[in-house]
Structures are given as C-alpha cells and as structure tokens.
Amino acid sequence: MIAPIASHAGLTDTQGFVAAVVLGLFFGFFLERAGFANARKLAAVFYFYDMAVLKVMFSAIVTAAVGLWALGAVGVLDLSEIYLVPTHVVPQFVGGLILGVGFVVGGYCPGTSVTGMATGRLDAFAYSAGILGGLAVYGEIYPAIESFTQRTDLGEITFPDLLGIPRGILVALVVVGAGLAFVGAAKLEKAFASRRPRDLAPT
Amino acid sequence: MKGTSGRGPEAATAQPYWNPYLAGIGIGLVLLATFFIMGRGLGATGAFSALLVWVMSLFSTEYVTSNPIHSGYWNDGSPMMVFLVFLTIGSFTGAAISAALAGRSGWSIGRGPNISPLARLALAFVGGLVMAVGSKLAVGCTSGQALTGGSMLNVGSWTFMIAVFIGGYAVAPLFRRQWL
Numbered sequence: 220m221i222a223p224i225a226s227h228a229g230l231t232d233t234q235g236f237v238a239a240v241v242l243g244l245f246f247g248f249f250l251e252r253a254g255f256a257n258a259r260k261l262a263a264v265f266y267f268y269d270m271a272v273l274k275v276m277f278s279a280i281v282t283a284a285v286g287l288w289a290l291g292a293v294g295v296l297d298l299s300e301i302y303l304v305p306t307h308v309v310p311q312f313v314g315g316l317i318l319g320v321g322f323v324v325g326g327y328c329p330g331t332s333v334t335g336m337a338t339g340r341l342d343a344f345a346y347s348a349g350i351l352g353g354l355a356v357y358g359e360i361y362p363a364i365e366s367f368t369q370r371t372d373l374g375e376i377t378f379p380d381l382l383g384i385p386r387g388i389l390v391a392l393v394v395v396g397a398g399l400a401f402v403g404a405a406k407l408e409k410a411f412a413s414r415r416p417r418d419l420a421p422t
Numbered sequence: 423m424k425g426t427s428g429r430g431p432e433a434a435t436a437q438p439y440w441n442p443y444l445a446g447i448g449i450g451l452v453l454l455a456t457f458f459i460m461g462r463g464l465g466a467t468g469a470f471s472a473l474l475v476w477v478m479s480l481f482s483t484e485y486v487t488s489n490p491i492h493s494g495y496w497n498d499g500s501p502m503m504v505f506l507v508f509l510t511i512g513s514f515t516g517a518a519i520s521a522a523l524a525g526r527s528g529w530s531i532g533r534g535p536n537i538s539p540l541a542r543l544a545l546a547f548v549g550g551l552v553m554a555v556g557s558k559l560a561v562g563c564t565s566g567q568a569l570t571g572g573s574m575l576n577v578g579s580w581t582f583m584i585a586v587f588i589g590g591y592a593v594a595p596l597f598r599r600q601w602l
Contacts, residue, residue, distance in 0.1 A: 222458045222459070222461075223457065223458060223459065223460060223461030223462075224458065224459045224460075224461075225459065225460050225461045226461050230459075230460075232503070235460065235505060235508075236503075236505070236508040237508075238459050238460065239460075239505050239506075239508035239509040239512060240508050240509070240511055240512040240515075241512060242452055242455060242456050242459070242460075242464075242509060242512060243508065243509040243510060243511060243512020243513040243514075243515070243516060244512040244513070244515055244516035244519075245448070245452045245512075245516060246449065246452045246464060246509070246512065246513045246516060247512060247513030247514060247515065247516030247517035247518075247519075247520070248448075248516035248517065248519060248520040249445050249448035249449045249452065249516075249520075250445075250449065250513065250516075250517060251516070251517040251520035251521050251524075251526070252439065252440040252445050252448070252520050252524075253439060253440060253442055253445035253446070253449075254439035254440075256517055256521060256526070257532050258532035258533075258546070259532050259533070259534065259601060260439070262600075262601045263601070264590075265590050265591060265594035265601075266594060266598070266601060266602060271439075271442040274442035274443060274446060275442045275443075275445050275446040275449065276446065276564075276568060276569065276572075277446070278442070278443045278446025278447055278450060279446040279447070279449040279450035279453060279569055279573075280450065280568075280569060280572040280573045281450065282446065282447045282449075282450025282451060282453075282454065282573075283450040283451075283453040283454045283457070283569070283573035284572070284573040284574075284575065286450070286451070286454040287454065287457060287573060287574065290454075290458065296457070296458060298574075300461050301457055301461050301462065301463075301574060302461060302462040302463075303571070303574060303576055304561050304562055304566070304567065304570075304571055304576060304578060304579065305561075305578070306576065306577045306578030306581070307561070307578060308577075308578065308581055310559050310560070311559075311560045311561065311567075311578045311579075311581050311582045311585070312581050312582070312584075312585045313559060313560075313585070314556045314557065314558070314559030314560025314561070314582065314585070315556065315560050315567075315581070315582040315583065315584070315585025315586045315588075315589060316556070316585045316586075316588060316589035316592075317552060317553075317555055317556030317559060317560075317589065318552075318553055318556030318557055318560060318563065318564075318582075318585075318586050318589065319556075319585065319586040319587060319588065319589025319590035319591075319592070319593075320552055320556070320589045320590070320592075320593050321549045321550070321551075321552035321553030321554075321555075321556055322549070322553065322586065322589075322590050323549075323590050323593050323594050323597050324545055324548055324549035324552060324593075324597060324600075325545065325546050325547075325548065325549015325550050325552070325553055326532060326545075326546060326549060326600075326601075327546070327549070327550070327553075328466070328553065328563050328564040328565070329466035329467045329469075329470060329553065329554075329557065329563045329564070329565070330464070330465075330466035330513065330563065330564060330565040331564075332550065333466060333469075333510055333513055333514050333517070334513060334514070334517035335532070336514065337513075337514045337515070337516075337517035337518040337521065338517060338518065338521035338526055338527055338528075339521075339527055339528050339529045339530060340530060340531065340532055341529060341530070341531045341539075341543065342531045342532050342533065342542055342543055342546040343532075343546070345543040345544075345546040345547045345550070346546040346547065346549055346550040346553075347470070347550060348547055348550065349546065349547040349548060349549060349550020349551040349552075349553070349554070350467070350470045350550040350551070350553060350554045351470060351473070351474050351477075351550075351554075352547070352550070352551050352554070353550060353551035353552065353553065353554025353555050353558075354467075354470060354471055354474050354491075354554045354558065355474060355478075356551070356554075356555065357491060357554060357555050357558045358489045358490075358491040358492050361490055361491050361558075362490065364559075365490070368559060373577060373578070376576075376577050376578075377574060377575045377576055377577060378575040378576075378577060378580070379575060381577055386575065389575055390575070393575075401443075414602055416534055416535055416601075416602055417535075418535055
C-alpha cells in the first residue's frame, strides 16, 4: 500500500492545497466541457430531451468505482483509509428529495454553480447567493431538527460491508446497471426530442 | 463580448460540448486521483460553508463559534484554509479556462424562452436556498455524496442519489415554464 498518499507518505498543508487547486482545475474544466456551467443543460435531464447529467454522472461514478476497486485489489490503495460520510438513511433520503427540488428550481447544484459563475452566468451568481442564505438558515433551524438528522444511523458503511458481497462483484453490477441506464437514456432522448426548446442547437 | 444580452452561448457561435461519456470519464479520473492523493473525494458545499463562516466571522466570531453548524467550519480561525476551498478555486479557474477556449464566456442568464430574466434569477436564488438545506441534511451534495460516495459504494450516498432523482422528477412538471 502506498496510497492514500496523504496518510502514507504524508502531505504538508501547502502540498495538499496545491494538489487541491490542480485537481479542481481539471474538475472544473471537465464540468464546463460537459456543458454543466449551463443550467438549461443541467435541468434538461428532468425533461428527458437531454440526459447528459445522467450520462456524465454515471460514467464518472463507474470510472472511479472501477479504479478504486482495481487499485485496492492490487494492493496499491487502502480503501479502508478513505473518508466515508456516515450513513443516516432517512435524513439522507429526505435531504436528497429536497436537493432534487432545489435542482429543478435553481438549475444548478453547488459544484456546477461555481462553473456557471466562472463562465459569466448571472443565474449561477443568484443561485450561489441562495446557497449562502440557505446555509445561514440551516445554522438557525438545526437545533430544532438535530434529533431528526441523527436518525437511522448506520455509521460508515458501504454495500460490500452491508451485504457481505465482494466489492468487485458489486462494481460489476454498477457497470452493468450504468450500461442499461445509458441505453435507456438514449431511448428517452429520442422519445422526448420534440421537447427540446427550438432556440437550443440540436446535438 | 458576445452573449451579453442573450440567454447564453447556445445561441452564439460557441463550440459544441464534449461527448458526455468522455467528460464523465475525465471527471471520474479526477475523482480517482483525489481519492489516491488525499484519501477523500470531491465536494462543493463545504467551500460555501467556509466562505459563509469567514464572512460571518468578520461581524461576529462569537456567533460563528457558538453555532452548532457554523462552528464546524471555524477551523481554529482559518475557515478558508481547507481542502474544499482550494479545490473550488481550482474548479472556478478550470471552468473559466475551458469556457474561454471554447468561446462560451460572457454574461448571460441560463433560462428557457418563456421566463423573464428577473423571474429566472429569483428562482435560481430560491433553488440555491432549498438546495443548501437539502445538502446539509444529506451531509453532501452531488459532488460530495453522489459522485464521491457513489463510487465508494457508500450506502447513504446511493440512498441520497435515488432521492435526488425522485424529488427532481416529482416537481419538474411544475417548473416547465422556466426551462422549456
């Protein structure tokens, strides 16, 4: 095992920040190349005429999931040292529902609003101001909902742990599932092509 | 500068976007490299939390350090000196470079043909507000939960991801006018 590098060889704060900027440069570049600085392109997934959000998201997840499994299997990367957000089933499900609503209303998610601002999208600036407002509000309402946020606590848990099935098999299932989703996405785009607003260039 | 009054570069002579699978593989490799180097994944909401806490602290450090949510981002008085802030500085710059190279830079408002610019900006603000609350409740957003946790096969992240699509598709018919 040589990785994660931050916990094996160790990184100074400065080295970590330099790595963060470089990783961010590529992240933002690819997001913009995908068209994800554009709220219309993002919201289109909810109207089926352009499923790029689903395609990009799942090809990214598949790429990283396969890579993590492979690097772990050959003993280069220690997956147990990677930080996991603890699972709280109900609050995370409800949070996801709320976030989905915010996605349709606002047209961005926090990461894509940054790329939107970088390309001059005024709606991304308004959206980001909304995020700051929402975070301030959350700080105020948190005491009232604190017990709810702690419900159904499963701790740090992955599907390989939960189901007792090897990671490689589950990753293979994710790959197959993503492949089926891609086929379905192409069919939906065809079926709903007439919804594409006329001022958008066909792709 | 082009696109100053339009709805965006889709109406101008910008280059087409990349094939989504190619862009997705690129993002997946960035995510993998982040795991490999840092032992953690990507994220975005945390940078907004850090920025908010820093701004709040200019008015009252007492308010920040006594609040159960904001105090978590205080970082001993250096809220901006964290991984996610530097990542976000990078992604802002990377997106700006990409857009400039592709001829997609310029002031614009992303909206469908049937909504006024002001109404779109108001909805964008409200959407950001709603999204922030959801993201705090879920302990992550599309980057921190869906991409990062999704690829780690984190149970909560997949629960979250399914809920995002359910929530989005459930209300999408109500907001057609904004987008179509």
